Amino acid sequence: MPNKDRDDIQLTGDVVIVGGGLAGLFCALKLAPRPVTVISAAPLGEGASTAWAQGGIAAAVADGDSAEAHAADTVAVGAGLVDETVALGLAREAAARVRDLLHYGVPFDRDLEGKLEVAREAAHSARRIVHVRGDMAGKAIISALIEAVRRTPSIRRIEGYAAEALLTRDGEVVGLQMRRVGDAAATPSTMASRAIVLATGGIGHLYAVTTNPVEASGLGLAIAARAGAVIADPEFVQFHPTAIMVGRDPAPLATEALRGEGAVLINDKGERFMQSRHALAELAPRDIVARGVFSEIAAGHGVLLDATGALGAHFAEKFPTVYASCIAAGIDPARQPIPVAPAAHYHMGGVAVDRHGRTSLKGLWAGGEVSSTGAHGANRLASNSLLEAVVYAARIADDIGGSIVEARVPSPAAPTTVQNSAMPALSETALRAMMTSRVGVIREGDQLAEAVRSFAAIERDASNIALRNMATSALLVATSAWARRESRGAHYRSDYPADQPALAHRTMTTLAAARDIAASLSERAHARPVQPIIA
Ligand SMILES: Cc1cc2nc3c(=O)[nH]c(=O)nc-3n(C[C@H](O)[C@H](O)[C@H](O)COP(=O)(O)OP(=O)(O)OC[C@H]3O[C@@H](n4cnc5c(N)ncnc54)[C@H](O)[C@@H]3O)c2cc1C
Numbered sequence: 001m002p003n004k005d006r007d008d009i010q011l012t013g014d015v016v017i018v019g020g021g022l023a024g025l026f027c028a029l030k031l032a033p034r035p036v037t038v039i040s041a042a043p044l045g046e047g048a049s050t051a052w053a054q055g056g057i058a059a060a061v062a063d064g065d066s067a068e069a070h071a072a073d074t075v076a077v078g079a080g081l082v083d084e085t086v087a088l089g090l091a092r093e094a095a096a097r098v099r100d101l102l103h104y105g106v107p108f109d110r111d112l113e114g115k116l117e118v119a120r121e122a123a124h125s126a127r128r129i130v131h132v133r134g135d136m137a138g139k140a141i142i143s144a145l146i147e148a149v150r151r152t153p154s155i156r157r158i159e160g161y162a163a164e165a166l167l168t169r170d171g172e173v174v175g176l177q178m179r180r181v182g183d184a185a186a187t188p189s190t191m192a193s194r195a196i197v198l199a200t201g202g203i204g205h206l207y208a209v210t211t212n213p214v215e216a217s218g219l220g221l222a223i224a225a226r227a228g229a230v231i232a233d234p235e236f237v238q239f240h241p242t243a244i245m246v247g248r249d250p251a252p253l254a255t256e257a258l259r260g261e262g263a264v265l266i267n268d269k270g271e272r273f274m275q276s277r278h279a280l281a282e283l284a285p286r287d288i289v290a291r292g293v294f295s296e297i298a299a300g301h302g303v304l305l306d307a308t309g310a311l312g313a314h315f316a317e318k319f320p321t322v323y324a325s326c327i328a329a330g331i332d333p334a335r336q337p338i339p340v341a342p343a344a345h346y347h348m349g350g351v352a353v354d355r356h357g358r359t360s361l362k363g364l365w366a367g368g369e370v371s372s373t374g375a376h377g378a379n380r381l382a383s384n385s386l387l388e389a390v391v392y393a394a395r396i397a398d399d400i401g402g403s404i405v406e407a408r409v410p411s412p413a414a415p416t417t418v419q420n421s422a423m424p425a426l427s428e429t430a431l432r433a434m435m436t437s438r439v440g441v442i443r444e445g446d447q448l449a450e451a452v453r454s455f456a457a458i459e460r461d462a463s464n465i466a467l468r469n470m471a472t473s474a475l476l477v478a479t480s481a482w483a484r485r486e487s488r489g490a491h492y493r494s495d496y497p498a499d500q501p502a503l504a505h506r507t508m509t510t511l512a513a514a515r516d517i518a519a520s521l522s523e524r525a526h527a528r529p530v531q532p533i534i535a
Pocket of ligand 1: 046056253
């Protein structure tokens with residue numbers, strides 16, 4: 001049974017994994033029978049992007065495909081910033097990790113000969129997306145892993161608690177501080193540990209328009225940055241071109257696989273507009289399609305995804321999740337086009353890690369979307385993120401298993417900040433709105449500077465710890481976006497629309513560097529007061 005009550009929690013853990021999505025649960029299973037504690041802000045199966053994944057996992061398992069071809073596609077999409085060794089490593093380990101998932105009970109679709117069935121997705125040169133019942137990959141993966149975790153006695157689960165700070169001693173991470181979710185006034189608990197694995201997912205919910213769950217608010221990224229970890233490529237945020245716009249937050253997703261099956265993008269005049277923008281039209285890299293959709297909407301044309309011709313009556317059977325989202329909103333996608341818009345979807349940046357998943361801080365590893373391995377560069381290739389999560393979770397488990405001896409864990413350190421106020425809803429709304437309008441699909445220097453100053457003020461003044469942590473992550477994204485004076489991959493600057501070959505390198509930054517940028521921007525703007533957005 002999960003431990004829900006603070007008094008029941010034994011406040012030490014040899015290995016503590018923060019996050020109960022694919023990266024966290026896979027790492028816990030790989031570490032078994034070594035005792036681990038998994039802390040998850042939401043009950044397992046909820047509040048994790050993993051559960052919502054519709055496409056599947058990229059793996060070169062089909063006849064005629066190869067790890068080299070998969071790596072080459074990854075590099076091509078990443079706009080000059082993909083670490084080629086990392087990409088090849090991912091592609092080569094894909095088949096073994098898919099076998100692990102089969103072993104844990106994930107029912108990947110097979111063809112009549114019993115071979116894994118593979119689908120095509122944008123910018124992949126081959127059909128290589130291993131999937132489950134059309135668009136059910138995420139649900140199937142997380143359900144199988146939760147079952148496997150429940151069968152594994154070495155895994156202790158603490159659900160409904162959010163990590164809000166890492167505790168350090170002499171630059172080494174020695175524990176964490178957590179608090180019951182939804183109870184800002186609760187006394188925080190601290191947990192000492194010998195090894196902490198951050199697997200807290202992405203930052204999409206920092207944006208007002210997103211496909212990510214509320215738990216993907218960048219809290220994991222923030223606590224690592226506040227502890228002094230090096231953060232890589234925070235400016236690179238992928239916007240999914242086809243979130244379904246039916247007034248829901250987060251917005252449901254119309255998977256890329258729909259376009260792989262022939263669905264087309266049209267404007268409100270019924271015209272296809274992607275053919276004139278890229279040779280691959282709707283199957284161009286995500287950033288190009290997202291900007292195409294964004295520009296069409298900015299020009300006053302609504303955008304619709306039309307699958308009536310390509311799928312028609314087969315829609316419900318092939319894409320049951322998308323179908324259900326549409327029907328719930330009164331749209332029959334077999335007969336009507338679906339209204340769509342770009343939404344914050346995936347963070348290529350994150351806590352910088354090496355090939356073992358080690359961060360720059362001793363005692364801290366990071367895996368899954370919260371990390372930045374160098375595999376995605378400036379733009380992620382579709383369905384490479386679940387792959388990265390399993391490959392690095394397995395490597396982290398190997399590394400911890402091989403390098404951290406089980407021994408008595410030191411007693412917990414004192415909490416960093418005990419006081420906490422209620423989350424001011426207006427401030428959260430304003431922060432998210434500013435991320436979408438100023439740090440979104442198309443960015444510009446002065447607007448980014450305005451966002452930086454606002455986020456720095458919240459980071460400094462917020463008395464709610466979750467809001468402060470959101471502002472920390474927002475500040476990292478906005479300062480790096482301001483500093484990168486070029487357009488590359490998912491990062492597009494209207495004031496610097498071309499890429500600059502001299503800037504073809506990854507960003508490595510820290511919170512201290514981000515605060516320095518904010519301070520210099522505030523000095524420059526001393527004549528223009530910062531718009532306060534704290535309620
Ligand atoms: C709608 C959608 C569809 C997608 N489709 C695909 C796809 O088809 N293929 C693909 O490769 N990728 C896809 N992605 C991306 C992919 O799902 C994610 O990158 C991946 O699942 C991330 O896994 P993770 O384990 O790192 O994080 P998550 O699965 O998001 O799990 C994060 C966990 O951390 C917990 N958490 C967060 N903060 C805290 C905290 N402070 N304290 C404690 N716990 C915390 C959460 O509750 C959750 O349990 C999709 C994403 C979305 C949103």
